[in-house]
Amino acid sequence: MRTDNLFNVSGKIVLITGSTGGLGSSFAKGMAENGAVVILNGRNTEKLKTQLQQFQEWGFKAYGYAFDVTDSEQINNAVEQIISEVGIIDVLVNNAGINIRAPLEVYEDIDWEKVIATNLTAAFKVSRAVVKKMIEQKSGKIINIGSMQSELGRATIAAYAASKGGIKMLTRAMAVDWAKYNIQVNGIGPGYFKTDLTKPLYENPEFDAWLCGRTPSNRWGDPDELLGALIYLSSAASNYTNGQMIYVDGGLLAAI
Ligand SMILES: NC(=O)c1ccc[n+]([C@@H]2O[C@H](COP(=O)([O-])OP(=O)(O)OC[C@H]3O[C@@H](n4cnc5c(N)ncnc54)[C@H](OP(=O)(O)O)[C@@H]3O)[C@@H](O)[C@H]2O)c1
Numbered sequence: 336m337r338t339d340n341l342f343n344v345s346g347k348i349v350l351i352t353g354s355t356g357g358l359g360s361s362f363a364k365g366m367a368e369n370g371a372v373v374i375l376n377g378r379n380t381e382k383l384k385t386q387l388q389q390f391q392e393w394g395f396k397a398y399g400y401a402f403d404v405t406d407s408e409q410i411n412n413a414v415e416q417i418i419s420e421v422g423i424i425d426v427l428v429n430n431a432g433i434n435i436r437a438p439l440e441v442y443e444d445i446d447w448e449k450v451i452a453t454n455l456t457a458a459f460k461v462s463r464a465v466v467k468k469m470i471e472q473k474s475g476k477i478i479n480i481g482s483m484q485s486e487l488g489r490a491t492i493a494a495y496a497a498s499k500g501g502i503k504m505l506t507r508a509m510a511v512d513w514a515k516y517n518i519q520v521n522g523i524g525p526g527y528f529k530t531d532l533t534k535p536l537y538e539n540p541e542f543d544a545w546l547c548g549r550t551p552s553n554r555w556g557d558p559d560e561l562l563g564a565l566i567y568l569s570s571a572a573s574n575y576t577n578g579q580m581i582y583v584d585g586g587l588l589a590a591i
Pocket residue numbers: 352353354355356357358359376377378379380382402403404405429430431432433453454480481482483524525526527528529530531532533
């Protein structure tokens with residue numbers, strides 16, 4: 336096997352859920368810069384339209400499909416439409432996510448259910464819709480976005496931690512079910528990156544100082560620093576890597 340093309344993602348059709356957000360838009364731009372055909376997603380159609388226009392102005396091959404990742408009917412319809420209008424999805428990035436912060440002893444049922452539905456159950460639902468064609472074509476890559484909370488707890492975010500811990504096990508379970516079809520399912524666990532999701536954290540000087548002290552690299556990450564892991568997991572370079580989480584965290588998990 337020649338190895339000079341290992342990380343090539345050119346021409347691959349990549350669906351990134353939640354790609355109007357901070358990390359997702361960087362994932363989409365990075366994949367498009369490397370020649371992939373990107374399918375943008377979010378619920379907010381205006382945001383999606385603006386982003387799609389921007390991608391097209393940059394000369395990227397991009398499409399936009401608005402759907403709610405918690406709604407099986409919307410997912411199944413959108414995936415069917417994508418396959419008939421764009422083609423079979425080669426790479427799925429389950430990235431859409433939310434957080435609702437509150438002390439666990441007063442945490443509301445509805446908030447718990449929303450976080451689990453968006454961050455965990457949606458990865459199952461979207462993968463189920465996408466994987467059928469991957470199984471038929473006997474190849475595919477699924478990348479689930481975890482977090483430091485796939486491994487660590489932190490006060491007021493128990494639902495988020497439960498969802499991201501679940502993502503780590505869902506990644507392994509999907510890999511075990513689908514490896515025989517030449518499908519690789521892996522995850523990326525980002526450390527801390529400045530996006531809408533983490534706004535309450537980076538706007539809090541105490542948290543900022545704590546985090547920079549706690550992280551061996553002494554700083555927040557830049558979303559583009561996740562692209563190496565994304566391209567690796569999307570390309571032939573990872574064809575025998577399955578069920579793994581790659582943490583991109585400035586060394587945070589390595590340190591006490
Ligand atoms: N930022 C970090 O430091 C960090 C660290 C670790 C892990 N992560 C993970 O990385 C992922 C992206 O986070 P981010 O920081 O980029 O967050 P963000 O900027 O808030 O973006 C979230 C994205 O998800 C979409 N979304 C939310 N609910 C959705 C739903 N039900 N259906 C479809 N799309 C939905 C949002 O679009 P709409 O609102 O239009 O639906 C938006 O595009 C999440 O899974 C998060 O847990 C982030």
